[in-house]
Amino acid sequence: xxxxxxDEDKCVKCRECVVVCPTEVIVEEDNKxxxxxxxxxxxCLSCSYICRSDAITHKxxxxxxxxxxxxxxxxxxxxxx
Amino acid sequence: MKIATxxxxxxxxxxxxxxxxxxxxxxxxxxxxxxxILIDTKEMPECDxxxxxxxxxxxxELELLEKAREKAKTLVAFGTCSxxxxxxxxxxxxxxxxxxxxxxxxxPEDVPEFLDLALPIDEYVEVDYYLPGCAxxxxxxxxxxxAIIKGEKPKSIEHPVCAECGREVKYIEIDGIKRFGIxxxxxxxxxxxxxxxxxxxxGGCKALCTKAGIPCRGCRGPTPKIMRSYCRDYLNEITxxxxxxxGYEMHPDDIASIYxxxxxxxxxxxxxxxxxxxMRSGRHG
Numbered sequence: 491x492x493x494x495x496x497d498e499d500k501c502v503k504c505r506e507c508v509v510v511c512p513t514e515v516i517v518e519e520d521n522k523x524x525x526x527x528x529x530x531x532x533x534c535l536s537c538s539y540i541c542r543s544d545a546i547t548h549k550x551x552x553x554x555x556x557x558x559x560x561x562x563x564x565x566x567x568x569x570x571x
Numbered sequence: 572m573k574i575a576t577x578x579x580x581x582x583x584x585x586x587x588x589x590x591x592x593x594x595x596x597x598x599x600x601x602x603x604x605x606x607x608i609l610i611d612t613k614e615m616p617e618c619d620x621x622x623x624x625x626x627x628x629x630x631x632e633l634e635l636l637e638k639a640r641e642k643a644k645t646l647v648a649f650g651t652c653s654x655x656x657x658x659x660x661x662x663x664x665x666x667x668x669x670x671x672x673x674x675x676x677x678x679p680e681d682v683p684e685f686l687d688l689a690l691p692i693d694e695y696v697e698v699d700y701y702l703p704g705c706a707x708x709x710x711x712x713x714x715x716x717x718a719i720i721k722g723e724k725p726k727s728i729e730h731p732v733c734a735e736c737g738r739e740v741k742y743i744e745i746d747g748i749k750r751f752g753i754x755x756x757x758x759x760x761x762x763x764x765x766x767x768x769x770x771x772x773x774g775g776c777k778a779l780c781t782k783a784g785i786p787c788r789g790c791r792g793p794t795p796k797i798m799r800s801y802c803r804d805y806l807n808e809i810t811x812x813x814x815x816x817x818g819y820e821m822h823p824d825d826i827a828s829i830y831x832x833x834x835x836x837x838x839x840x841x842x843x844x845x846x847x848x849x850m851r852s853g854r855h856g
Contacts, residue, residue, distance in 0.1 A: 502733050502759060504740035506815065542770035542812065543734035544796075560799075566693075567795045570654075570701045570773070571715055571725050 493549040500545035507537035575605035575618040579632040580659045581625030585650035588706035595713040622649040626659035631683035640696040647700045654701040655792045656835020660689045664853035705790035732769035735778040745817045804843040
């Protein structure tokens with residue numbers, strides 16, 4: 491079962507994920523985004539794409555949104571501290 | 572463990588940050604064997620770690636860098652200038668003739684050959700680690716060097732500055748970018764109209780600037796998210812975000828400062844990046 495987790499410490503409450511979620515998994519409650527029904531998640535990963543603070547993680551989801559894979563850049567990213 | 576440092580085209584600020592590591596400086600300092608700024612040795616011996624500060628601007632610096640690579644087991648791009656081009660690479664807006672003309676008044680003869688572009692060091696040699704920052708935060712330097720001295724793999728930081736900032740986003744209508752002024756406490760700088768680059772910049776600095784009310788200038792370089800995708804760039808990320816939060820569409824005049832720290836890096840190869848256009852306009856009037 492898909493699990494969508496919002497890290498409250500990292501979240502800056504911009505609610506862009508609420509706007510962008512096509513299936514209303516993430517909704518707004520008390521001016522902050524809350525995961526309502528994770529079963530509806532289609533794994534488009536729009537929310538984790540748009541999140542400015544990397545606060546959203548998906549568990550038990552076996553795909554990752556990567557349209558381009560550049561081995562040179564991926565190797566370089568690992569070296570950054 | 573032998574540590575050496577090398578200074579190329581830069582301001583020595585990263586060396587100051589290296590000395591700013593409080594009590595860790597004793598542990599790090601006793602390992603330093605060569606450093607033109609800190610200690611008085613003339614020749615670089617074989618080293619385990621070489622910290623290179625600064626971009627490559629002249630032929631002399633290129634030679635120093637290549638010699639350092641031969642003698643180093645681990646070469647570290649230390650600071651934003653050597654990792655991503657940094658402030659030194661802002662000179663790429665003008666050609667070398669324009670710069671020399673401006674500084675000397677004529678083309679000089681007795682100085683090392685000036686290269687056409689100031690580029691980060693990974694354009695010339697292989698780099699093992701990058702430690703960006705202008706200057707790198709002293710805690711990060713201490714953690715990084717302690718891990719290296721112990722023989723462990725240093726921990727990588729992937730989250731953006733926004734995750735550390737703690738300011739809250741509010742939807743506020745604005746009618747222009749603010750360059751000066753005192754921001755309100757606790758509210759996101761971007762929603763107040765300040766051009767803050769925190770959302771596209773790698774964290775690890777504990778958001779020192781934004782917590783004090785100064786917009787992030789992106790000194791730690793792009794986050795892994797931005798580096799990975801070809802269609803995501805500083806300009807379109809910030810423009811879109813600003814449009815959604817404040818309803819203000821950014822004017823071309825506002826973009827000049829966005830690329831300040833990544834001008835020489837391979838961000839310029841992205842199709843959406845404005846770096847090459849800025850270079851063309853500077854070089855050809």
